[in-house]
Amino acid sequence: MDNQEVDCGGCDTIPQPLLSIDEALEILTSSAKVTNSTQLIELDNTLNRMLAIDIHANISVPSFDNSAMDGYVINLKENQINTSGGFTFKINDRIPAGSIGDTLASGCAARIFTGAPIPKGANTVLMQEECELIENKSKIEVYRPISLGENIRPIGNDIQSGDVILPKGKQLQPQDIALAASVGINKLKVFHKIKVGVFFTGDELAKPGDTLQQGQIFNSNRYSLVALLNKLGCEVINLGNIKDTFNATCDALEALKSDCDLIITTGGVSVGEEDYIKSAIEELGQLNLWRIKIKPGKPFAFGNLGHCAFIGLPGNPVSAIVTFLLFARPFIKKMQGATHYLNTAFKTQANFDWHKPKPRREFVRVRLDHATFPTKANLYPKQGSDVLSSMVWADGLIEIPEKTTVKRGEVLNFYPLNEMLS
Numbered sequence: 001m002d003n004q005e006v007d008c009g010g011c012d013t014i015p016q017p018l019l020s021i022d023e024a025l026e027i028l029t030s031s032a033k034v035t036n037s038t039q040l041i042e043l044d045n046t047l048n049r050m051l052a053i054d055i056h057a058n059i060s061v062p063s064f065d066n067s068a069m070d071g072y073v074i075n076l077k078e079n080q081i082n083t084s085g086g087f088t089f090k091i092n093d094r095i096p097a098g099s100i101g102d103t104l105a106s107g108c109a110a111r112i113f114t115g116a117p118i119p120k121g122a123n124t125v126l127m128q129e130e131c132e133l134i135e136n137k138s139k140i141e142v143y144r145p146i147s148l149g150e151n152i153r154p155i156g157n158d159i160q161s162g163d164v165i166l167p168k169g170k171q172l173q174p175q176d177i178a179l180a181a182s183v184g185i186n187k188l189k190v191f192h193k194i195k196v197g198v199f200f201t202g203d204e205l206a207k208p209g210d211t212l213q214q215g216q217i218f219n220s221n222r223y224s225l226v227a228l229l230n231k232l233g234c235e236v237i238n239l240g241n242i243k244d245t246f247n248a249t250c251d252a253l254e255a256l257k258s259d260c261d262l263i264i265t266t267g268g269v270s271v272g273e274e275d276y277i278k279s280a281i282e283e284l285g286q287l288n289l290w291r292i293k294i295k296p297g298k299p300f301a302f303g304n305l306g307h308c309a310f311i312g313l314p315g316n317p318v319s320a321i322v323t324f325l326l327f328a329r330p331f332i333k334k335m336q337g338a339t340h341y342l343n344t345a346f347k348t349q350a351n352f353d354w355h356k357p358k359p360r361r362e363f364v365r366v367r368l369d370h371a372t373f374p375t376k377a378n379l380y381p382k383q384g385s386d387v388l389s390s391m392v393w394a395d396g397l398i399e400i401p402e403k404t405t406v407k408r409g410e411v412l413n414f415y416p417l418n419e420m421l422s
């Protein structure tokens with residue numbers, strides 16, 4: 001904890017040590033260890049999983065020249081290329097997809113269907129709409145100039161044998177799975193899911209479904225955090241709500257640490273004497289980072305209990321989600337083996353003024369207005385870290401740099417929620 005500069009802007013009045021967002025992200029991502037455990041699984045089960053090796057193609061796709069159209073395959077002669085005047089070809093074969101035609105005789109055509117192999121002796125396919133059937137449908141006649149090789153998909157048009165078709169560290173999407181199938185692969189080696197233990201501190205927390213007692217609130221972080229982890233494809237071990245004591249916090253950490261790659265908690269990371277997370281981590285392991293110059297989410301904590309990493313998210317519901325997306329998500333994605341683990345910012349125009357420069361970089365909830373160009377970001381009127389409705393209303397976060405004001409029309413970084421939730 002001696003790596004933190006002293007900054008008086010964090011709490012807005014009292015001097016406190018705070019890390020910049022960039023420093024915090026650097027500490028997190030550089031200490032995230034990629035899981036070394038892999039498994040070979042059926043293609044159908046690979047959606048969203050992280051590929052553990054480069055995938056090479058052992059065949060070319062297509063593996064034979066084939067027709068791109070339903071029509072007629074011909075052998076266009078040198079003197080017929082791009083010539084106007086019209087040509088006639090006698091139909092002497094029929095080649096559906098999946099069968100092999102005979103060698104095409106000179107001056108003849110074969111009826112051919114999309115995907116069927118081009119027979120020997122042929123070099124061009126004509127669309128059936130451009131051919132006139134004549135002489136009792138025994139011949140075709142074509143009037144327009146014909147290019148050599150048109151409507152033929154050559155061998156290797158999509159993939160060449162030996163190509164790397166999917167790189168290690170790619171998160172598998174439907175099209176990736178299809179590409180693997182297209183070269184005949186039925187199983188892929190992916191990184192094992194990482195195990196994340198979670199628990200929640202706060203004696204004020206009640207379970208949804210129970211009746212609220214005086215001073216209680218419902219535990220919403222339990223649901224956001226478990227859902228966020230499920231979205232990222234983690235295996236979750238959930239201890240639920242624990243008593244707000246130092247001993248209960250230590251017991252929960254001890255119970256999870258040997259089984260988990262990572263433990264995440266919400267609440268109890270601030271400065272109050274009822275906040276035990278930080279002291280429990282210091283007692284059982286190491287605290288590597290605490291408090292970031294960010295709003296919402298300042299009291300974010302990061303450490304480890306031996307091999308098990310630890311992330312303490314702030315208790316306020318918006319702070320918990322925002323810091324999960326900005327810090328925990330890249331950390332987890334890197335652990336999962338993803339090559340692209342950092343959040344992507346898109347440039348968007350602010351449709352609001354920001355009059356007061358703030359000491360912490362702020363991530364405000366906005367909704368995009370696509371009705372005009374360029375797209376504009378509207379601000380949710382209440383930006384408190386307790387206002388969970390702002391997250392539901394918003395479709396992204398706008399980054400307002402520290403110590404700056406913003407004028408309507410200024411271009412800022414926008415982080416779409418749908419991107420960060422994938």
Ligand SMILES: Nc1nc2c(c(=O)[nH]1)N[C@H]1C(S)=C(S)[C@@H](COP(=O)(O)OP(=O)(O)OC[C@H]3O[C@@H](n4cnc5c(N)ncnc54)[C@H](O)[C@@H]3O)O[C@H]1N2
Pocket residue numbers: 011200201202204205217218219220221222266267268269270271272275296297298299313314315316317319385
């Ligand atoms: N004197 C100071 N007080 C606070 C500071 C500070 O710097 N000095 N920081 C504030 C900021 S910023 C945040 S964020 C919060 C975070 O505090 P904790 O992480 O210790 O969280 P708690 O105190 O336990 O709870 C904060 C808030 O969130 C509600 N909460 C907690 N858990 C849940 C849950 N599972 N579901 C729904 N809501 C939850 C809790 O009731 C509190 O209202 O500290 C500020 N204070």
Ligand code: MOO
Pocket residue numbers: 294295296297298299314316319385386
């Ligand atoms: O930084 Mo805290 O997350 O505002 O409420």
